[in-house]
Ligand SMILES: Cc1cc2nc3c(=O)[nH]c(=O)nc-3n(C[C@H](O)[C@H](O)[C@H](O)COP(=O)(O)O)c2cc1C
């Protein structure tokens with residue numbers, strides 16, 4: 171995976187590389203997301219072995235899926251000509267949920283069609299930036315439903331867009347000519363060619379979530395929850411899942427690492443809906459730590475984009491396969507047969523005694 175990142179760094183236009191690699195502010199949260207995993211160690215159990223393991227996870231709209239999913243990342247055609255189609259085929263072939271979204275450079279119906287080329291029953295979720303105009307939000311939801319998406323992910327950590335330091339320095343504040351946010355095409359009052367066509371919704375409140383939930387039969391997950399009280403509210407409002415995420419360090423540059431928020435959120439949710447985590451997941455053992463601390467699955471953002479940039483569909487498959495194999499191996503080394511065998515007592519802070 172390191173090699174794919176290195177290839178992507180060498181191949182990509184430096185401004186596009188910075189768009190993907192960068193974070194908000196001084197990139198403190200970006201760095202902390204990865205470092206948080208280094209503060210933990212796994213404490214294996216012994217003599218509980220089995221020759222085979224089942225690493226599948228049960229998620230909304232994806233009853234038997236890999237424990238690693240593809241977090242929504244914008245504008246895949248910026249890094250590879252095959253764009254989201256390649257990512258979709260790779261995720262489907264690897265049995266992983268793909269979260270495509272509002273800011274894709276391929277229309278959601280074409281993303282789902284590509285996933286179906288690789289697997290008969292792929293799980294594609296649609297990430298929604300709720301639009302300030304509710305009829306636009308409703309039209310986006312309809313497009314996702316008609317395309318065959320099996321869940322919605324509403325991103326709630328972006329009432330305003332993060333200040334991406336590298337992009338501001340590079341003057342990269344809009345899509346280059348020839349690229350479009352295809353899901354916005356033809357919606358009332360929007361065009362597809364400018365980032366301003368995907369405005370954030372600074373006035374969004376919990377009743378807006380209720381309206382989104384009422385307007386769809388799909389399960390709805392909330393992405394970007396860090397506070398345990400918000401996790402409780404999400405469940406009370408009918409969310410089908412909660413994704414602990416700080417947007418890969420691209421929004422508020424003063425929040426904790428995503429992993430450090432997971433135990434309290436998992437405690438607040440108390441098993442009522444699945445809790446997922448993304449941010450800083452780079453190895454199979456990171457997936458194991460996240461699952462032991464209460465996640466049902468872990469999302470990866472940048473590693474997938476590096477795989478796509480370096481080798482297209484093959485590169486994304488390599489990233490997902492490596493994470494799956496490393497996770498399976500780690501589970502075996504920890505004496506587990508199923509994901510649920512990784513429990514909170516099997517994770518310790520490094521440097522302490524227990
Ligand atoms: C280039 C890029 C684009 C992103 N675009 C979106 C997006 O459109 N919607 C969203 O909810 N999150 C977006 N994210 C955040 C990811 O879904 C995810 O939270 C984050 O990348 C996870 O951290 P990781 O990159 O360390 O794995 C984006 C992240 C990156 C790096």
Ligand SMILES: CCCCC(=O)C(=O)O
Pocket residue numbers: 244273365368417420
């Ligand atoms: C309107 C584009 C949003 C992309 C995004 O979420 C990110 O770059 O972090």
